[in-house]
Amino acid sequence: MPDPAGAFAIETHGLSKHFGRHTAVDGLTMSVPAGAIAGFIGPNGAGKTTTLRLLLGLVRPDAGSATVLGHSLTEFERYLPRVGALVEAPAFYPGLSGRTNLEVLARLGSHPGSRVGELLEVVGLSDRARDRVGTYSLGMKQRLGVAMALLPDPELLILDEPANGLDPLGIIEMREMLRRLAGQGKTILLSSHLLGELEQLTDWLIMLNQGKALFCGPARELLAQLVEVVVEAQDAVQLDLVGRIAGEAGYTVTKEDRILRIACSAGFADTLKRQAREAGAPDLAIRVREASLEQLFLALLKGERS
Numbered sequence: 036m037p038d039p040a041g042a043f044a045i046e047t048h049g050l051s052k053h054f055g056r057h058t059a060v061d062g063l064t065m066s067v068p069a070g071a072i073a074g075f076i077g078p079n080g081a082g083k084t085t086t087l088r089l090l091l092g093l094v095r096p097d098a099g100s101a102t103v104l105g106h107s108l109t110e111f112e113r114y115l116p117r118v119g120a121l122v123e124a125p126a127f128y129p130g131l132s133g134r135t136n137l138e139v140l141a142r143l144g145s146h147p148g149s150r151v152g153e154l155l156e157v158v159g160l161s162d163r164a165r166d167r168v169g170t171y172s173l174g175m176k177q178r179l180g181v182a183m184a185l186l187p188d189p190e191l192l193i194l195d196e197p198a199n200g201l202d203p204l205g206i207i208e209m210r211e212m213l214r215r216l217a218g219q220g221k222t223i224l225l226s227s228h229l230l231g232e233l234e235q236l237t238d239w240l241i242m243l244n245q246g247k248a249l250f251c252g253p254a255r256e257l258l259a260q261l262v263e264v265v266v267e268a269q270d271a272v273q274l275d276l277v278g279r280i281a282g283e284a285g286y287t288v289t290k291e292d293r294i295l296r297i298a299c300s301a302g303f304a305d306t307l308k309r310q311a312r313e314a315g316a317p318d319l320a321i322r323v324r325e326a327s328l329e330q331l332f333l334a335l336l337k338g339e340r341s
């Protein structure tokens with residue numbers, strides 16, 4: 036959980052990065068509280084990887100400022116030793132075992148080699164630690180990449196799509212591992228397109244679009260912005276009527292057999308119930324529940340584009 040003292044592990048103010056005439060990060064202001072598992076979401080090309088690379092000192096900003104673990108981006112040598120990252124596909128020696136790869140990296144980075152066994156355990160690779168990395172599956176390589184990021188025993192972990200290419204079991208294992216690491220007090224910032232996964236894992240969310248933050252705050256707060264109204268009826272005419280009311284109000288309506296799902300504000304859910312009754316559709320079963328992160332994501336993007 037985020038640090039109750041309210042300290043931020045990451046803060047950016049008006050951070051910008053251009054590539055030629057293209058603006059990848061556009062005056063981005065965001066924060067990640069210490070101790071949080073923060074999800075970084077946004078459509079393809081929103082600027083997530085570029086932001087993570089800026090935070091890691093891999094590219095320099097054109098404007099704006101940021102602090103990581105209390106130090107300005109310009110003092111990256113002061114905070115980078117306390118940060119573990121998996122941003123680009125990690126490079127390993129394919130002919131060496133997972134264990135030897137980590138031992139070599141520990142020696143190169145002057146990290147204690149005694150941590151290697153423990154880290155292989157943490158990422159669930161102990162059984163295959165003596166096999167050559169060239170024989171590892173994509174998921175095993177991802178987990179070895181996380182072990183590599185953990186070598187310096189970092190306070191902050193920055194992971195770009197760590198569940199990329201993992202099978203469902205691998206995704207669950209990654210989730211449990213990240214929870215364990217957060218339980219040790221580490222701050223984790225991870226980008227992902229797996230919104231259902233982030234919904235289960237994160238307590239803080241940053242949603243990026245075209246290099247700007249559409250939302251930055253507690254995940255609960257974002258999820259509370261939208262509800263899902265589920266309307267059931269035997270009579271298709273009544274369902275169509277409700278669908279029309281919601282559609283005319285600009286909300287997205289999904290229809291499945293005799294069920295309508297409408298992602299809308301809590302206030303509109305009450306309006307919808309009343310209008311449906313008044314319009315002569317009294318036999319509807321209407322339930323209101325919290326919307327999913329995926330619905331919110333689509334609603335926020337739709338709002339931006341309209």
Ligand SMILES: Nc1ncnc2c1ncn2[C@@H]1O[C@H](COP(=O)(O)OP(=O)(O)OP(=O)(O)O)[C@@H](O)[C@H]1O
Binds near residue numbers: 054057079080082083
């Ligand atoms: N080195 C670069 N040179 C030129 N353009 C770049 C470079 N890196 C990123 N971009 C551009 O900046 C924009 C943001 O890219 P970025 O990789 O940060 O997005 P992203 O949110 O991580 O996307 P995805 O979800 O697809 O990984 C894109 O339009 C991309 O083409």
